[in-house]
Structure formats: C-alpha cells, structure tokens
Amino acid sequence: MRETISILLLMLIAVPIAGELKFHPFQDDFRISFGTTAFFFFLLWLRPSLLAGILTGLIVVLFRIVLDFLSGDVFSFLSSFQMHFPAFCYYAAFACLFSLFRVNTLHHRPLWVGLLGTIAEIAANLVELSFRAVSWEGVFQLEVVGPIAVIALIRSFFVLSFFNMIQLRQAKWMEKQQRNRNEQMLMLISNLYEESVHLKKTLHQVEDITRNCYELYREMNEVEREDGTSKRYAKRLLSLAGQVHEVKKDNQRIYAGLSKLISDENERDYMPLGELIGIIVQAQRKYARLLEKDIQFETNVEVPYLACHIYTTLSLINNLVGNSVEAIRDRGMVSIVALIDESREWIHFGVTDDGPGIAVKDKELLFMPGFTTKYDVSGKPSTGIGLSYVKEVTESLQGMIDISEDSRGQTTHFCIRLPIATLIQKG
Numbered sequence: 001m002r003e004t005i006s007i008l009l010l011m012l013i014a015v016p017i018a019g020e021l022k023f024h025p026f027q028d029d030f031r032i033s034f035g036t037t038a039f040f041f042f043l044l045w046l047r048p049s050l051l052a053g054i055l056t057g058l059i060v061v062l063f064r065i066v067l068d069f070l071s072g073d074v075f076s077f078l079s080s081f082q083m084h085f086p087a088f089c090y091y092a093a094f095a096c097l098f099s100l101f102r103v104n105t106l107h108h109r110p111l112w113v114g115l116l117g118t119i120a121e122i123a124a125n126l127v128e129l130s131f132r133a134v135s136w137e138g139v140f141q142l143e144v145v146g147p148i149a150v151i152a153l154i155r156s157f158f159v160l161s162f163f164n165m166i167q168l169r170q171a172k173w174m175e176k177q178q179r180n181r182n183e184q185m186l187m188l189i190s191n192l193y194e195e196s197v198h199l200k201k202t203l204h205q206v207e208d209i210t211r212n213c214y215e216l217y218r219e220m221n222e223v224e225r226e227d228g229t230s231k232r233y234a235k236r237l238l239s240l241a242g243q244v245h246e247v248k249k250d251n252q253r254i255y256a257g258l259s260k261l262i263s264d265e266n267e268r269d270y271m272p273l274g275e276l277i278g279i280i281v282q283a284q285r286k287y288a289r290l291l292e293k294d295i296q297f298e299t300n301v302e303v304p305y306l307a308c309h310i311y312t313t314l315s316l317i318n319n320l321v322g323n324s325v326e327a328i329r330d331r332g333m334v335s336i337v338a339l340i341d342e343s344r345e346w347i348h349f350g351v352t353d354d355g356p357g358i359a360v361k362d363k364e365l366l367f368m369p370g371f372t373t374k375y376d377v378s379g380k381p382s383t384g385i386g387l388s389y390v391k392e393v394t395e396s397l398q399g400m401i402d403i404s405e406d407s408r409g410q411t412t413h414f415c416i417r418l419p420i421a422t423l424i425q426k427g
Helices: 002-018 034-043 049-071 077-100 110-132 142-222 229-262 273-290 310-327 386-396
Strands: 270-272 294-301 307-309 331-340 346-353 400-405 412-419
Touching: 002 034, 002 049, 034 049, 034 077, 034 110, 034 142, 049 077, 077 110, 110 142, 142 229, 142 273, 142 310, 270 273, 273 294, 273 307, 273 310, 273 331, 307 310, 310 331, 310 346, 310 386, 310 412, 386 400, 386 412
Parallel strands: 294 331
Antiparallel strands: 270 307, 331 346, 346 412, 400 412
16 A cells, blocks of 8 residues: 555656656647656556546646746636646546556556557547547547557557566566575475484484383382382382483474474475575575685586485585585685486485595594584584484485595595485385
C-alpha cells in the first residue's frame, strides 16, 4: 500500500511537469506531450488505475491554470479552465479504458499491453479533440486520426519496452537474491548434516556408556559386603545409568529431527556437481575476505552436470577447502578438482593449497578428533573435528582419503576417492 501511494504521488508530480514538453500537431490548443507517455508508464505500476487517472487529470488542469496565472498579464479563470478541461477528459478516458481492458493483468502478454495501450490512447485523444472541436465532423477524419494513431503506437511500445526493461532488471535482481538465499540455506543444511554425523557417533558412545554402567551395577549388586556400601554405590550407579539414558533419548529425538530434515531421498537433494563446487568457492571466497586474506580459487570439474547428493558433497569438500583457506597465511591459491576414473565407478576430489604445509610429526595425528594446528588471534584453538569428520564420512561411504605434499613441501594436496554410486541418485 505504501509503495502504491508513493508511485501515485510521484505520478501526480511528474505527469503535469512532463506535459509541458509538448508540440501542437494541429496548430490549436491540442497538444502531444511527454505527460501522456509518463502517464501510461505510471499506470502500468498502479492498481486501481481509474482513480489515478481522475486525480492526475485534476492535477494537470490545476497545474496549467496556475501556469496561465503566473505567465499572463491578463488572467481569466473561466477561459483558462475551458481551455484545459479537455485535458482532464483525456486522462479520465485513458484511465477508464485502461481499467476496462484490465491491462495490468496482462503483463505476461506484452504485445496485448502495447496494443490495448495504443487503442486507449487513440480513443482518449479523440475524446479530448471532441471537446475542443467545434463539431465532431472535423475530428473523425483520416488526416486527424492517422497521425494520432501513429504517435500512439510508437509511444505505447516505447513505454512498454522501457517498462519491460525495468521488470527484467528487477526479476534478475530478485533471482540473484533468491539464489543467494538458497546457497546460504544449502550451506546451513550441509553444516547440520555434518553435525548429525557427530551426533550419531555421540549416540553410540552414550549407548556404550549406559550399557557399561548397567553391567557395572549388576556386578556391584552381586558383591556382598558387611557395611552395605556395595549396595549403596550400586544404586547410585543405576541412577547415573538412568540419567545417561535420558540424555541419550533427548539426543535421539534431536537426531531424528535432523535426519528427517536432511535425509529424505528426493530430487531436490541433488544438484549438478559444477554448481555445488561454485557454491563452495563463493562461500570460501567470502570467508577468505572475512579473514582478510587474498586467496585465489581455481576449479576443474570434469563432469559438471553429474547430479550429486548436495549435503554430502558440500560438507566434505567445503571442509577441505575451508581447511586450506585457514592454513594459508596472507595470500595464496586453492585448487579444486573433480575427476572420474576410467572405470567410471569412482570419483576423485582433490583440494590443493600453497600454504605452509604440514609438519612430519603432525601427519599421523591429522585425522584424530580434537587435533588441530590452527589458533585464532586470541590463541584459542580450533575444534579439530573437521578432518576427522571428513575421514569418518569418507570411510562410511566405502571411500578413502589421502594427503600428500610436493617434494619441496610448498603445496599440500588432499584427495578423496569415493564410489560414484554413493553420491548420485539411486534409480
């Protein structure tokens, strides 16, 4: 509503002013001006259009009467009103026909919008001329209707082309915004996918703790001691096992919700590999700027149209690329490669960076949970679960992960090898 009022106010200001850019084709008071062009343009944005046309006609007449008052030595309100009132009839007739034709419901058919706009303008001009002419016989003649029709046709399709250009630009902007939101959502869900894997592992650990506590309770319950301390500790241990069991049930509910969100098998869970790599590059480029690092990215995707599972692919490759971005000190290069081997059964993902490399003593510990070599400016260590997660998921998909460096230790290369069948849609 606020947008409509803003457009209406802008129209009431712009149309009278534009109407003064004019010429008189018939050497009388009838004018052809940019006001009608602006009027048609604004009507394409407004609903309802009839009220807008009546208000515009009133403002135009009032504006021209004020100009007559300011510019002439001898001013007669009645004669000025009689001279400009036909302009009100033009705007009212144009808006009436525009509303009757329901032009604003036909934006998806631009040819019809142009033709109906032309018809409305011709009819409105004839209405105005009828009020200005002494008799109607002089209005409906070819030498009068012909120029009006040509000007109306050119002007209507000029306005329509300008309107469609704005609409197209707006549609592209909205598409870009929607794409950005979709990419952010994909990255968010891929992070949830990663957390769900850790949660599943935690559930198994909690299950083992609960089982061990209960077995220990049974063993202590069977031990007879005179002071009864064994029975007392056994009850406390049983209570502890029950509390752990409650934690497990809560985690199971959370895991079930996450699994339902990200694990339903449907076509929307798969995207072309080239687009997925593009999303990763865009996200990590923003991350590098956030860290105030100058990092270039290059990609080589052999099968850009291969539809891969979104969250698995994003979580694996994004972890490796993010690890490379964090490892590079100030500036560097990260390369992402996706290739299929000759058997067409395995896909290889490679992430290479020219960071400081990995110390020999750290290579054996690199994939252990909690191990990290990265610290923030305050000295706080990273979580150390990224690479352990990648290794765990890769092995769960019957794949393998390898790390290598060049002979000079100037580039680090991570390679993931996965069966294609674990990433592409089944069936």
